[in-house]
Amino acid sequence: xxxxxxxxxxxxxxxxxxxxxxxxxxxxxxxxxxxxxxxxxxxxxxxxxxxxxxxxxxxxxxxxxxxxxxxxxxxxxxxxxxxxxxxxxxxxxxxxxxxxxxxxxxxxxxxxxxxxxxxxxxxxxxxxxxxxxxxxxxxxxxxxxxxxxxxxxxxxxxxxxxxxxxxxxxxxxxxxxxxxxxxxxxxxxxxxxxxxxxxxxxxxxxxxxxxxxxxxxxxxxxxxxxxxxxxxxxxxxxxxxxxxxxxxxxxxxxxxxxxxxxxxxxxxxxxxxxxxxxxxxxxxxxxxxxxxxxxxxxxxxxxxxxxxxxxxxxxxxxxxxxxxxxxxxxxxxxxxxxxxxxxxxxxxxxxxxxxxxxxxxxxxxxxxxxxxxxxxxxxxxxxxxxxxxxxxxxxxxxxxxxxxxxxxxxxxxxxxxxxxxxxxxxxxxxxxxxxxxxxxxxxxxxxxxxxxxxxxxxxxxxxxxxxxxxxxxxxxxxxxxxxxxxxxxxxxxxxxxxxxxxxxxxxxxxxxxxxxxxxxxxxxxxxxxxxxxxxxxxxxxxxxxxxxxxxxxxxxxxxxxxxxxxxxxxxxxxxxxxxxxxxxxxxxxxxxxxxxxxxxxxxxxxxxx
Numbered sequence: 001x002x003x004x005x006x007x008x009x010x011x012x013x014x015x016x017x018x019x020x021x022x023x024x025x026x027x028x029x030x031x032x033x034x035x036x037x038x039x040x041x042x043x044x045x046x047x048x049x050x051x052x053x054x055x056x057x058x059x060x061x062x063x064x065x066x067x068x069x070x071x072x073x074x075x076x077x078x079x080x081x082x083x084x085x086x087x088x089x090x091x092x093x094x095x096x097x098x099x100x101x102x103x104x105x106x107x108x109x110x111x112x113x114x115x116x117x118x119x120x121x122x123x124x125x126x127x128x129x130x131x132x133x134x135x136x137x138x139x140x141x142x143x144x145x146x147x148x149x150x151x152x153x154x155x156x157x158x159x160x161x162x163x164x165x166x167x168x169x170x171x172x173x174x175x176x177x178x179x180x181x182x183x184x185x186x187x188x189x190x191x192x193x194x195x196x197x198x199x200x201x202x203x204x205x206x207x208x209x210x211x212x213x214x215x216x217x218x219x220x221x222x223x224x225x226x227x228x229x230x231x232x233x234x235x236x237x238x239x240x241x242x243x244x245x246x247x248x249x250x251x252x253x254x255x256x257x258x259x260x261x262x263x264x265x266x267x268x269x270x271x272x273x274x275x276x277x278x279x280x281x282x283x284x285x286x287x288x289x290x291x292x293x294x295x296x297x298x299x300x301x302x303x304x305x306x307x308x309x310x311x312x313x314x315x316x317x318x319x320x321x322x323x324x325x326x327x328x329x330x331x332x333x334x335x336x337x338x339x340x341x342x343x344x345x346x347x348x349x350x351x352x353x354x355x356x357x358x359x360x361x362x363x364x365x366x367x368x369x370x371x372x373x374x375x376x377x378x379x380x381x382x383x384x385x386x387x388x389x390x391x392x393x394x395x396x397x398x399x400x401x402x403x404x405x406x407x408x409x410x411x412x413x414x415x416x417x418x419x420x421x422x423x424x425x426x427x428x429x430x431x432x433x434x435x436x437x438x439x440x441x442x443x444x445x446x447x448x449x450x451x452x453x454x455x456x457x458x459x460x461x462x463x464x465x466x467x468x469x470x471x472x473x474x475x476x477x478x479x480x481x482x483x484x485x486x487x488x489x490x491x492x493x494x495x496x497x498x499x500x501x502x503x504x505x506x507x508x509x510x511x512x513x514x515x516x517x518x519x520x521x522x523x524x525x526x527x528x529x530x531x532x533x534x535x536x537x538x539x540x541x542x543x544x545x546x547x548x549x550x551x552x553x554x555x556x557x558x559x560x561x562x563x564x565x566x567x568x569x570x571x572x573x574x575x576x577x578x579x580x581x582x583x584x585x586x587x588x589x590x591x592x593x594x595x596x597x598x599x600x601x602x603x604x605x606x607x608x609x
Contacts, residue, residue, distance in 0.1 A: 001062075001131040005029050006048040009039050012088055012116045013046040015077040023048070029131070032124035041125055041265055044088050044118040051111040053104075053133070061136040062113065063143075064100035065129035069119035073102050076112050084210075090120045095210040097193075097202045101143070103136065121210065123268020150191050151200060153337040157188035160344055179231035180347065186220035186227070187340050193217055211264060218267060219259045225277045226252035232285045235304065239292040244284055251277050275319045282312050300350050307346030314339030456584050461499045463534075464489040467525055470506045478514050478523075481565070485510065487525035495534065495607050501581040502605070505589075508574035509538040509601045515564035516542035516599070532608045539600040545593040553591070554579055 007027035008018075027037055027047070034041040053060065064073065070084030070093060080103070084096035104111065111133075119125040134142075164181035168174035192200040193213050202213055229248040233240040255274055258267040285308050293301035318335040464487075471485045478485055506525075513523045517540045528535045543565060545553070554576055579589050586606050593599035 001049070001051070001133065002029055003049075005127075007033070007037075008046040008048075009033065009037075010043055011046055012044050012086065012118065013114075015074050015112065015114050018046070018048055018114060027126070029127045030129050031126070032128050033126045034124060039125075041123070042090075042120050043125070044116070045126060047113075047115040047117065047127060049113050051113060051133070053109055053111060055109055057109075059106070059136040060104040060133055061139045062100075062102040062104055062111075062131060062133055063139050064102070064115070064127070064131045066097060066099055067117060067127065067129075068097075068122040069095050069117060069125070071100070071118075072116045073100055074112075074114040075102060076105060076108060076110075078105075086116055086118050088118065093118055093120045095119075095121045097199055097210060097213060099143070099199075101139065104133070119265075121264050122214075123265045123271070147200075149334065150337075153334060153341070154188045154191040154200070156341065157184045157191065157337070161185045161188060175234040176231050179227050179234065183224060183227050183231065183340065184344075186224060187336055190217055190220050191337055214264045214268075215259050218264070218271070219256055221271075222255035222259060222274050223252055225255065225274060225281060228278075228281045229284060232288050232304075236288050236292040236301065239295065240288050241284075248277065248281060248284070272323055275323055278315065278319065282308065282315070303346050303350040303353075307343040310346070311339040311343035314342065456498050457500070458496055458585075459499055460494055460496050463493040463495050463502070463527065463536075465492070466499070466503055467506060467527075470503070470510050471525075473507070474510050474514055477511075481514065481517065482520045483514055483517050483523060484521075485514075485523045485525070487527070489525075489527055493527065493529075493534075495605070497605055497607075498581075498585050501585055501587075504581060505578040505587075505603060506536070506538075508578045509603070512574060512601070513538050513540035513542070513599070516540060516544075516562075518542060518565050532606065534605050534607055536603045536605065537600055538603075539598065541598040544595045544597045544599050545591075546595050550591050550593060 004026045005028075006023035007025045008021070008023060009025065013021060025037065027033060029047070033039045033045060039045075062073070062075070064071070064081075067083065070086040071082065072079065072086050073081040081100045083098045083100060085092060085094035087093040115127065117126050161181045161184040164177040164184060167177040168181060171177065189201070193202060193216055202208065226249050229245050233242075233245045251273075255267075255270055255277075258270055286305070289301050289305045289308065293305060314335045318339070321335070467487050467489060471487070474485065510523070510525070517523060521541045523541075524537075524539045526537050526539070528537075575589075582589055582603065588604040590602040590604075591599065592602065
């Protein structure tokens with residue numbers, strides 16, 4: 001039914017009066033008499049058109065889309081339908097949101113269609129949408145289909161609103177989700193209120209005025225000028241311009257203020273200002289996203305970019321459809337909803353990708369955690385074994401030299417010992433006390449590290465001084481067996497490592513070498529330097545070890561003490577502690593030994609950290 005219609009401005013003429021009245025003008029439908037013919041926006045007018053329809057047409061119906069004001073319809077001189085309260089004065093006038101479905105008579109092949117329209121509220125006047133004629137069943141089916149599609153769109157957007165709104169509260173960087181949630185809400189309300197003619201909310205709340213629904217519609221469109229830039233700004237803040245965003249915020253604030261405090265026919269005239277602002281928001285978004293993409297400030301920039309590019313044609317078509325700047329008629333009624341849903345597809349894909357990566361990372365973390373727990377469990381088990389062993393040592397081996405000393409004192413008091421006998425007892429007790437002292441130092445070192453949770457402490461110290469200190473501490477017990485301990489360090493040798501661990505290792509290796517050396521034996525401590533490590537070797541000429549003994553040496557479960565060449569007692573844990581703590585500083589301990597030929601304990605230490 002698009003085309004030229006008879007037009008009678010400022011007149012509400014019934015069909016009877018039209019028979020003798022010549023039209024004062026013709027007007028193209030669809031179109032606004034205010035925009036197309038430059039008549040006054042607020043006023044009244046009558047449209048008329050004669051149509052020839054084919055015979056054997058079946059049941060037909062005239063469909064007049066929403067006029068956004070008040071109207072009456074006559075077919076062949078008979079009144080058939082109305083919307084709102086049609087009146088020539090503003091006091092009795094009342095607009096209504098509805099679509100007109102007018103059944104056509106069956107007994108004629110000529111239609112004389114007269115439509116009266118009054119507008120004292122809306123920013124466009126008259127038949128701004130195309131009326132058309134079709135089969136009744138097809139039109140009603142299409143109406144129900146359109147309503148269903150609109151409600152599906154609205155339901156999808158409401159679901160996305162809830163989802164994005166929850167993300168805003170659950171995620172500490174969720175401001176973009178808040179703005180996107182509000183955009184979804186605005187478009188959903190628009191779908192359920194006006195767009196496409198579903199009128200879900202007006203039908204549910206019939207007492208709410210036409211003006212209120214229009215304020216919701218236009219207020220939602222105008223506030224989008226602020227919501228979309230805010231979404232982009234908080235998503236790519238480092239690439240965004242705060243000044244540009246403030247300009248959009250001010251523009252939206254002015255437009256929404258006009259919606260609140262003026263009538264629809266006033267704030268509706270600002271729709272094209274909003275359209276220009278919306279196009280500029282897309283330009284701003286594309287520039288900001290591309291800038292973030294180029295500078296690699298966000299991994300999500302490319303997905304948001306393609307989402308904006310894919311949705312923009314739908315929004316542009318909706319703008320062209322509703323602008324007063326060009327005459328662009330498009331029948332498709334879901335442009336904004338489709339545009340937003342297309343954009344949301346990219347948004348959902350981006351979130352799904354985040355979740356998938358998070359799940360993958362979580363699986364990797366879980367696997368690493370399982371490995372770490374297993375390692376820590378083994379360490380804890382070994383630590384507990386050492387602890388149990390140390391407790392056993394404290395409860396048994398520490399008592400032995402003390403009991404010997406007490407026995408000697410009691411024996412000396414009860415009998416007359418010769419000086420030679422007394423000296424023999426003293427040598428044995430001194431040897432036991434030296435061994436016990438070394439054991440106690442090992443226990444104290446291990447206990448202190450465990451209790452304080454100390455980590456490796458890399459510091460600079462003189463290795464020559466450390467070696468000499470340990471030789472001096474072992475001098476008495478070495479002298480009791482006439483053993484000579486030498487080293488090859490003629491000059492100070494400063495290295496960087498953990499002083500406590502190296503001291504523990506050298507002390508135990510020297511004590512171990514003395515213990516298993518024969519009287520009159522010799523122990524050599526040699527240090528060899530390399531660019532990134534040193535090798536410290538403690539070599540004796542003692543009883544040596546078999547391969548089986550070497551293999552059992554570092555077994556915590558079966559660590560046993562072997563008596564020395566002078567029947568010295570031991571704990572069997574000194575070398576275990578030395579080996580374990582060396583591992584913490586990336587050190588290595590190797591043993592070269594043969595029965596009856598002595599042993600060499602070789603320590604490799606890093607010198608660069």
